[in-house]
Amino acid sequence: MTAGIPRLFTIAPDKPFLQVLAEAVLKGFPCTDGKTPGKLDLARWTILLPTRRAVRELEEIFFRLTGGSGVLLPRIRPLGDIDEDLLQPEHGVAELGTPVSVPGQLLLLMDLIDEWAAANPTTRLAQEIAAAPHQAGGLAQSLAELLDALETEDVDVTRIADLYGLESARHREAILEFLAIAREKYPLRLAAENAMGPQARRSAILRREARRLEFTRTERPFIAAGSTGSIPATCTLLKAIAGLPNGAVVLPGLDQFMDEASWTAVGPTHPQHAMKQLLQRLNATRPMVEELGAPPGPRAWLASELMRPAEASHLWHGALKGQAPRVAKAIEGVELVETRSVPEQALTAALILRECLETPGRSACLVTPDRQLARRVKVELRRWNITIDDSAGEPLVRFGGASLLNLLLEALLQDFAAEPLAALLRHDLAGFGLPPEEARHLASLIELALLRTGTGAPDIGKLSHALRIATEKDKRRSLPLVTRHVGDEQWEGAIAQAQRISEVLAPLTAHQPGTLAGHLDRLAAACEAMAGEAFWAGEGGDVLSDAFALLKQESRFLRHCDLRRTAAILRHWLHGLPVRSQQRNPAPLSILGLLEARLIRADVMVMAGLNEGTWPGATDCGPWLNRPMRDVLAMKQPEAQIGQTAHDFVQAFGNAEVKLLWSRRIGDAPGTPSRWLHRLLMILETAKLKPAPSNWPLHARKLSAPGSVTPIAMPKPRPAVALRPRALSVTRIEKLIRDPYAIYARFILNLEPVKPVSSVPDPARRGTIFHDAIGDFLNRFPKDLPADVAAELETDGSRHFQQIADYPGLVSFWWPRFRRIAAWIAAQEPGWREGVERVVAERNGAVTFPVAGADFTLSARVDRIDLMADGSARITDFKTGGVPSPKEVEVGLAPQLTLQAAILARGGFRDVNPKQTGQIWYVKLSGGNPAGEVQELKKLPVMDLAERHFAELQALLAKYARVEQPYYPRTIMKKEDDPSDYDHLSRFQEWTLSGGGA
Helix, strand or coil: CCCCCCCEEEECCCCCHHHHHHHHHHCCCCCCCCCCCCCCHHHHCEEEECCHHHHHHHHHHHHHHHCCCCCCCCEEEECCCCCHHHCCHHHCHHHHCEECCHHHHHHHHHHHHHHHHHHCCCCHHHHHHHHCCCHHHHHHHHHHHHHHHHHHCCCCHHHHHHHHHCCCCHHHHHHHHHCHHHHHHHHHHHHHCCEECHHHHHHHHHHHHHHHHHHHCCCCCEEEECCCCCCHHHHHHHHHHHCCCCEEEEEECCCCCCCHHHHHHCCCCCCCHHHHHHHHHCCCCHHHCEECCCCCCHHHHHHHHHCCCHHHHHHHHHHHCCCHHHHHHHCCCEEEEEECCHHHHHHHHHHHHHHHCCCCCCCEEEECCCHHHHHHHHHHHHHHCCCCEECCCEEHHHCHHHHHHHHHHHHHHCCCCHHHHHHHHHCCCCCCCCCHHHHHHHHHHHHHHHHCCCCCCCCHHHHHHHHHHHCCHHHHHHCCHHHCCCCHHHHHHHHHHHHHHHHHHHHHHCCCCCCHHHHHHHHHHHHHHHHHHHHHCCCCHHHHHHHHHHHHHHHHHCCCCCHHHHHHHHHHHHHHCEECCCCCCCCCEEEECHHHHCCCCCCEEEECCCECEECCECCCCCCCCCHHHHHHCCCCCCHHHHHHHHHHHHHHHCCCCEEEEEECEECCEECCECHHHHHHHHHHHHCCCCCCCCCHHHHHHHHHCCCCCCCCCCCCCCCCHHHCCCEEEHHHHHHHHHCHHHHHHHHHCCCCCCCCCCCCCCHHHHHHHHHHHHHHHHHHCCCCCCCCHHHHHHHHHHHHHHHHCCCHHHHHHHHHHHHHHHHHHHHHHHHHCCCEEEEEEEEEEEEEEEECCEEEEEEEEEEEEEEECCCEEEEEEEECCCCCCHHHHHHCCCCHHHHHHHHHHCCCECCCCCCEEEEEEEEEECCCCCCEEEEECCCCCHHHHHHHHHHHHHHHHHHHCCCCCCCCCCCCCCCCCCCCCCHHHHCHHHHHHCCCCC
């Protein structure tokens, strides 16, 4: 080339970029002396590539081409994450100041946001920050992204003041006031720290290197390859490299097919836009760019037509006319794969990757911007025990000690509520000084006794006290059936473990002020107390340790930080930091991001997630700057990102064998194919070529499809008569009527559902406490009422509330309701006592009668019996939940009180003579407004109903005394979709959906 003309080259998108580059270097490129370098000469070369992945790939290619021995490789460095060793100390790198790390930048911005909120207390945003200080973290992250964009595009932050001249809505003016943090405070703090923002420092290093090269005019070979110069500082460096005697800039896939009219129309959404701007900045034109390697083939031409600018789309007719053979040649090896859903797309991609392994030596690569889809593919590959090299790694939070820390932070932020506390105690590393297996067993006991009882979690500092109360011998009957075999020794072990848990976790609830570094030490100490040295060990341990060290180092930027904010900061980094496997994956499979895949080649390239909104993604200006603001600051509009992803598409599309995957549905919404797939289909239609339907989704569906489907019938268990229950309570009788299978499961199979771990108060537990308190009051005053009924009720209530005293949240939630109920009962009780001789409350009763030649015992616990002066009785049932309708009582679907009346008539209640019941009442106690409500079944002949229901019960029990009578599931549910505790056991959904319900 002539002196002064930049040395520019390109490699076609359908050629292996790094392979072509390595082969050219081994022949002496870009030197002009025509000499082939020897084994030691390659060390003189410097090659800059966009990513570390490309650096590793090029090194492997050099090893492969040179035989891997006796060769000094070129100096290969990543340009996108440039190392400071490009600049030597004498070149002024020390003058740039201390680099601010990404965490340091966020902490500094959080501190500035705190300062702004304190100075502007009347603004709504400042009030929100004061109410929820952790919000400053999200604002800081958003501001950091804005500052990174400004620094990357070389926009001086002081230019934000220029935006005040724009006509904008009031909320935009408020945003500009807030951006004073970025415009004024941020630069001042950086200057005070003699520091630079991460992106600004990178740009400064690139510019200093450019000046160094321009000054030294080194004769050493210097290559920048694969970059499009979209960052101004990178463009400056590329210009310097292109002007060196033995320098070269190698562009990835510059379109040499495009006509000048289309080239002129290239805009931000086009894949060539960044390179078009680069050529303009280098004062170069396309003819000045030489082709490196073989000329572009049909696939590159097809990609050019596929991406033709919309303004030049009228030229398609002439460009594609008579080109059907060329299109057919270009489309060879390209397969369009349409799937029904994202999960099916993941399985399809995994199947394609799996098939590649059938041929030794073949490699495959999955390229997608959708990380969720990539993770799905990794999971699907595990069904064949295949691991895949994922360049993005896995979030730190998925590994050992980091996952334990995340659970601790989640529990801390929720004040150690039941669900997060149970998750923390179940973690493999949460031993609290005990071996893992023993700790997990004791954690299960604590969970069953405390966290699955409908009371949430007790105060974390009173865990052992609450457990001791819950496991007292006279209270163990209320524990889940699965704990009945647990002995005193095991319960004592669980109580001791609960004490250890409290000693570690309770100090974290003291929200004293402190520093970020101090809180980090507190959390690390708590995790070490839980897990020991294992907290820092294992995969991800080094990353976790480095994250703690870096946060502590940068904590000087955040002057005020409480423990909850520390937890929010840590959770952000646990989810954001990647852990990449250090072990070499034997399978030739990899998952790459779009930029990483730009220069990579594989035998099979699986391009997945090709849905509009995913690839390309949706455009977003961000929360701070709208389009007019970006124009004022001369910043790129968000469409430039589409152009970059379009270029990534073209580069991957150039592989010999390509699979293009998209989904018809994304979640519950319809999915739209990527705009580039639409264009490809249009070109094929113009060429009268129809893509063959892909069989991959069909193969994927067959993987999970059963060989045959045999519908199951409704279960009809018929256990031996001797195994059937000979005693039931009146409440169980209603279950026998409505859902006989539940009786079979509970009393014959001896299965009992365990309550879920829940922080939501359980109405059943509330009902027990309320019933017991009211019952104690009635038994203390069976005849005459005290002077202050409400006060006496509260006295009984406070005594029963002591059993949940270790649950302060629960007490504060339920106690006000009980007090309202007590006041309401106090107002009603004088009227209820009229004509009453004596009240009997919370009394057990039973009656035994023969059924099919054997005794059967019907039992009951009555809430209240009013023994009337006229010799009759009134039975009252206090309900804290729903009340049955009169119709349900009449037809016998809710026979609780009528059967209690039958027991009373037969003298089944202790110390109560046989009585005829004249009235039955349901008293609904809600504690709301009103606090209670009486529902009297006035029009029903109580004793007639009672005797009829008792006779019907005897007949029903006689049926179940025969082995021919099965226990059907869900015979008369209140509502068809009401759940039953044993639906999963009866496989209800399966036999109803398969039509096997008969």
